[in-house]
Amino acid sequence: MLTIRNLRGGYGRIEVLHGVSLSVRRGEVVALVGANGAGKSTLLKAVSGLLPQWTGEVLFDGRPLQGKKPPEIVALGVGLVPEGRWIFPPMSVVDNLRLGAYLRLRRGDHKGVEEELERVYELFPILAERRRQPAGILSGGEQQMLAMGRALMTRPRMLLLDEPTTGLAPLLVEKIFQIIARLRDESLTFLLVEQNAQGALALADRGYVLETGRMVLQGRARELLEDQEVKRAYLGRDYKEFVEGRV
Amino acid sequence: MTGKRRLWATTAFAGAIAVASMAVSNAYHQQLLTVIGIHTLLALGLNMLMGYAGQISLGHAAFYGLGAYGTGILTTHYGWSPWAAFPLVLVAAGAVAYVIGRPTLKLSGYYLAMGTLGLGIIGHVIFREWDSMTGGASGMVGIPPLQVGGTVLSLGRSGMILVWVVVLMAFFFCDRLVDSRIGRALRALGDSQGAAAACGVDTGRLKAVIFSFSAVLTALAGFLYAHLVGFISPSSFDFLMSIRMVTMVVIGGMASIYGSLFGASVITLLPEWLHVFSDYEMMVYGLVLMLVMIFLPQGLTRGVLDALEGVKSES
């Protein structure tokens, strides 16, 4: 569904991704893990059209995304939940969600959008409760759900998630992962970027490890979980962070 | 605003206009209210750009002048009817804005501010120097008044009613716009362009469109001004005017439609009440802009309301 070949790109003259390749098949959850600054977010930005310059090949459903602007890519069915949530604080929850349906409302699909709203509310009941409140007063976890809900409103066939669980309490992390699993069962495809390598690989079908702009490992998620290298570099650190850093 | 509240607000506003149009019979007051109405249109137009899309224009006086001089030239030199000139000047303002906005707004930051600053200066130079068309520094006289049916709408009661009916319609329209799909996208733009783009909003185009819309509203104010006053001169469309507009928006509150009315009233009435003010106008605006931005970044209207809420909840 998504094929990336030899992707190079960065900011200005600084190259962040030095020829990265990755593929995601329909219905899969693919985890992309790696340390801070490895270039994970940059890769998602390139796919969603937010990175102004890159070379290489990115195909979605066989169609090249090179040169396409974000709205066109959204229209093709690629949704992005950006890092740091990026919700619009003064706007109400429902307005944030409706914003996700911008392109569909432009086509006049009001009925479909209202149905989609109901589906999002069913997935995240807390958003229904708070639909009239400004998004800025939601808790971190609720904002994350709102960001996911907003991306779902674009009715994507593939969702790019950038660290959806960072900074959330363990219970909420579990909940977000459950929702991803459920959406996968409803045939949504995921490219999931996570700091929480353990959780992400446990959920994913396949995984990739990105290190300073290069893919260093890839394979079935279960095998990566067992991989000594990965354990040492990421899982161990996660564990330490969990014990020492987050208390 | 929800549909019901919008209806109430509009009805109340229409009622106030009806009452005022009957009650105010002093010519000076009528004139003052007319000017406040025109300034409200200016503030509203700029607020759609500044308050919602988060972009600043330092040359909106050029669009104000384009509306006024455009119709002035077409009606006095070419004998057009004002109603024929009307769509043309509005379209011209929108087109000029789009052409300037499209490239400058693609870049982030304050490129539009620089671009419009230049535009404002060029506009003012043209109004002042193109003697054969604009009458140069001494201005243009004899711009015909508007007529509806057999009624002449001139400075006085009829002109005042005309301006306020237009303000009412503009309020209603902008309020709906802000609440629409486009309005949500606009508010999102002001917040984060990346996130708006991730929702499928073509940010560069939308900003150019709203800039264009704001220019059209501003030209509309210029059109009304020219036909009501009958005389225009370049000093009404200079840099100080552009700054006056920015000050009105800042005082009234960014992204506040009814705040525009307040900002316009303050900026119109202050020089009337304080005559010494006119010598230091620029300085006072500078000071006001600084103080409001530091202490009440939401604008006076919102700021005072918030302060009152605070007092209420404390007691």
Ligand SMILES: Nc1ncnc2c1ncn2[C@@H]1O[C@H](COP(=O)(O)OP(=O)(O)OP(=O)(O)O)[C@@H](O)[C@H]1O
């Ligand atoms: N807007 C930007 N301008 C310049 N450099 C940037 C920008 N954004 C990121 N970078 C740099 O690009 C590199 C990769 O950043 P990126 O955000 O893709 O990493 P990441 O893998 O997502 O990290 P994290 O886990 O912290 O989110 C970093 O060195 C970062 O400093």
Ligand SMILES: [Mg+2]
């Ligand atoms: Mg990142």
